[in-house]
Structures are given as C-alpha cells and as structure tokens.
Amino acid sequence: MPIEPDGDARLQGVSLRSLPKVSLHDHLDGALRPxxxxxxxxxxxxxxxxDDADELADWFADKSDSGSLVDYLKTFDVTTAVMQTREGLTRVAREFVEDLAADGVIYGEVRWAPEQHLARGLSLDEVVEAVQEGIEEGEDAAESAGHDIRVGQLITAMRHADRSLEIAKLAVEWRGRGVVGFDIAGAEDGFPPxxxxEAFDYLASRFLPTTVHAGEAAGLDSIRSALIDGRALRLGHGVRLAEDLRVVSREGEEVQVQFGELARxxxxxxxxxxxxxxSNLQTGAIAAWGEEIEDHPFDLLYQLGFAVTVNVDNRLMSRTSLTRELHLLAEAFEYDLADLEAFQLNAAAGAFLTIEEREELIELIAEGFER
Incomplete structure (x- = not known):
C-alpha cells in the first residue's frame, strides 16, 4: 500500500524519509497545507x-485526478487566490521549506509565477521579495530544528500569457538574491516555447539557466521546442520523450530499443x-502506456541511461511527498537504495548551482546514503 504524504517507509532497513534528497520540480502554489x-x-x-481542512484535501485530490492537465490546473485557482498578500506569500513559502526539510530534502528549487499574484496590488518585485523572505525564514527554522536545507527560486512565466520577457527580466534582476533559474508553465498544448x-533569447544572453515544461500534455514537438527555442538545460516532466523510443524486441529482461534522434x-x-x-498519472501524461505507476516509462528511461530524477510536481494536488514518490517507484520496479541514490545524484548534477556547489551536494548525498 502507498504511504501517506507525511508517512514513511523502509527499504533495506533504512527510513526513506531520512535519506538526503534533491527536489527540482516542486510548485509553490501546488504545495500549500490544506x-x-x-x-x-x-x-x-x-x-x-x-471549509474543513481534511475535506478540502480530499477535494484537491479528487479534482486533480482528472486525466487532463487542463482540468488539473483548474484547482490552482483556489491556491493562488490565497497567495495575493505579502503575508500569505511569505507564510506559504516558509511552510513550503519546512515541509521539504521534513521530507529529507537538502536542496530544493521552488517554481512559481509572480504574474499570478498581483490581484491585491503587490508589484512583481514585492511578490518575489515576499516569497524570498518566507524561504529564508523556512531555512532558518529548519536549521534550528537540526536540518540544513537550501532552496532557490525558479521564476516562472505563464505560457498562455504575453509577459514572458518581462518575467525573464525580473528573474535576471533577482539572480544572486534567491533566484536560480527560469521556467514556463501552464497549459502546454498549443503554447510551445x-x-x-524573445524571452529565452534574453535569458541566454544573460546566462540564466532554464528548465521548460515539455513532454507532459504535448509530445515530441514540445520537447524539441524546449531544447531549441528555450535552450532548456532540464525538461519539466519530459515523460513523453518515451514516444521517441521503439521497442524492437524483448527476450526475458533484455529489451532492444531503437532511439529517435531527439531521445538520443x-x-x-x-x-x-x-x-x-x-502527477504524470493524474494528468494523463502516461496514458499511452497505461493507468498505473507500473506502466510509467520511468523504468525504461532509467534502464536506457537517461538522467531521470524523481519529483512531486504538486504536493497538495497529488497528496504526495518525495519520500512517497520514491516508495511508489521502489515498489513498482523493485528498486534498491543504490537506485534511489542514483536518482538523487542525477538531480544534484542537474541543479542550477555552481559546479562547486553541485559537487558538495553530491558528497552530502553519498555520505547520507552510506550512513
């Protein structure tokens, strides 16, 4: 049975929650406590x-389990509505970091779209400042509780809107003050990178790294545009890249696969x-392969040598945690601790940090898993 988000599981006698983790794809407005x-x-x-917190949690989970990214995204109307004041943004960001720390995360990147938090008169700079204040409060609280964690902001533009260049400039302005990269999010199909x-050209000229949502609701063309137009250093989800892989033969556990040029x-x-x-299950991103975690092409991608990382996407909507996601994968594909460590090392190597900081992160992960 899958564990609850705030629960734990053991693998080879080790608490999964205690293992050092890296979270790269975690939305602030999808991580609120009910x-x-x-x-x-x-x-x-x-x-x-x-009006009841438990019943509201059930509502989010039920509405999100739609098989459609568009329907899934409608639940964010509720969370963004309570994130329109400085106090609300700071509190949500602080609790976000505290929840990551409780999940065993030692480095995380939080993505959110400042343009969605201006309804009550705050400016773009003010909302970024409010979130950064909350992040720093959360880091301090975690340190006081004996857990070291660092969290960087991924400033996100909404792909169906026309403010991406403005938001890209905002991200560059806040680099070095909490911002580590840029993303575009929202309805993917019909809104390619x-x-x-123009925004991505600007970011490239300023050397700010980008990750782009692609290969979730749309297929290979979306991924290709993320890489070419968005200069993406990571792919947000990217699960439908598996459409560019053709299984030629299966003999027992041996699988022969033909790569398309994009996948290669x-x-x-x-x-x-x-x-x-x-999340990939809830939004129908893996519908071509099945309707259960065991059908997810995660293992195929992993076995073929792709740099797979494990993420929650939206803790509230998927009622999950990074600990729970690792547990689900370990159960589905019989992974051991070495596999789970490989996923964290992939994430550390892909973090939007300096090479020295990434090497330090890799050492912390190796030490944590060795213990």
Whole structure:
C-alpha cells in the first residue's frame, strides 16, 4: 500500500524519509497545507469548496485526478487566490521549506509565477521579495530544528500569457538574491516555447539557466521546442520523450530499443528529466502506456541511461511527498537504495548551482546514503 504524504517507509532497513534528497520540480502554489488554505481564505473572506481542512484535501485530490492537465490546473485557482498578500506569500513559502526539510530534502528549487499574484496590488518585485523572505525564514527554522536545507527560486512565466520577457527580466534582476533559474508553465498544448523565443533569447544572453515544461500534455514537438527555442538545460516532466523510443524486441529482461534522434540527444547529453510519477498519472501524461505507476516509462528511461530524477510536481494536488514518490517507484520496479541514490545524484548534477556547489551536494548525498 502507498504511504501517506507525511508517512514513511523502509527499504533495506533504512527510513526513506531520512535519506538526503534533491527536489527540482516542486510548485509553490501546488504545495500549500490544506489548513493554511482554510486560514488564509478566512482572512480575505474567500469562499472555498470545503471549509474543513481534511475535506478540502480530499477535494484537491479528487479534482486533480482528472486525466487532463487542463482540468488539473483548474484547482490552482483556489491556491493562488490565497497567495495575493505579502503575508500569505511569505507564510506559504516558509511552510513550503519546512515541509521539504521534513521530507529529507537538502536542496530544493521552488517554481512559481509572480504574474499570478498581483490581484491585491503587490508589484512583481514585492511578490518575489515576499516569497524570498518566507524561504529564508523556512531555512532558518529548519536549521534550528537540526536540518540544513537550501532552496532557490525558479521564476516562472505563464505560457498562455504575453509577459514572458518581462518575467525573464525580473528573474535576471533577482539572480544572486534567491533566484536560480527560469521556467514556463501552464497549459502546454498549443503554447510551445517558440512563442516565448524573445524571452529565452534574453535569458541566454544573460546566462540564466532554464528548465521548460515539455513532454507532459504535448509530445515530441514540445520537447524539441524546449531544447531549441528555450535552450532548456532540464525538461519539466519530459515523460513523453518515451514516444521517441521503439521497442524492437524483448527476450526475458533484455529489451532492444531503437532511439529517435531527439531521445538520443537528450540521453547522450544527460539532460535531466524532471519526472513526477503520481502527477504524470493524474494528468494523463502516461496514458499511452497505461493507468498505473507500473506502466510509467520511468523504468525504461532509467534502464536506457537517461538522467531521470524523481519529483512531486504538486504536493497538495497529488497528496504526495518525495519520500512517497520514491516508495511508489521502489515498489513498482523493485528498486534498491543504490537506485534511489542514483536518482538523487542525477538531480544534484542537474541543479542550477555552481559546479562547486553541485559537487558538495553530491558528497552530502553519498555520505547520507552510506550512513
């Protein structure tokens, strides 16, 4: 049975929650505590679908389990509505970091779209400042509790809007003050990265790294545009890259696979895939392969040498944690601790940090798994 988000599991006698982890694909507006949503909504007189925290958690999970990314994204109307004040943003960011620390995360990147948090008069700079304040408060609280964690912001532009260049400039302005990279998010199908080429050109000229949502609701063309137009150093999800792999033969556990040129490029260049198993199931991203975690092409990609990483995407909507996602994969594909360590090392190598910081992170992971 899958563990609860706040639960734990053991593998080879080791607590999965205690293992050092790296979280690369984690949305701030998808990670609120249900009780916090209720309290913040009360502060601004916002009507909620459910007023009880447990019932609201059930509502988020039920609405998100739609098989459609578009329907899945509708639940964010509720969370973003309570993230329109400085106090709300700071609290959500602080609790986000605390929850990562409790999940065993030692380095995380949080993505969120500042343009979605201006409804009550805050400026773009003010919302970024509020989130950074919350992150630093959360890091301090974690340190006081004996857990070292560092969290960087991934400033995100909404791909269906026309503010990506403005948001790209915002990200560059805040580099060195908490921001580590850039992303585009939202409805993927019909809104390719090529529509935001000017923003990506600007980011490339300023050497700010990008990760791009691609290969979730749309297929290979979306991934190709992320790499070419977006200069993506990582692929947000990227699960549908498996469409560029053709299984030629199977003999027992031996699988012969023919690579398309796109898949081979991503594999050979070790471009990290930010895979989110539970979310990929909920949004229908793996519908071509099946409807269970065991059907996810994660293992195929891993066995073929892709730089796979494990992520939660949205903790609230998927009612999950990084510990739980690792447990689900270990159960589905009979992974051992060496496999789980490989996923964390892939994530550390793909983090938007300096090479010295990445090497230090890799050492911390190796030491943690050795213990």
């Amino acid at each position: 009780a916090t949503v209720v309290e913040l909504a009360d502060d601004i007189d916002l009507d909620l679908p459910e 090529s529509k935001h080429r 490029w991503v594999r050979d260049r070790e471009i990290p895939l930010e895979l989110s198993p539970s």
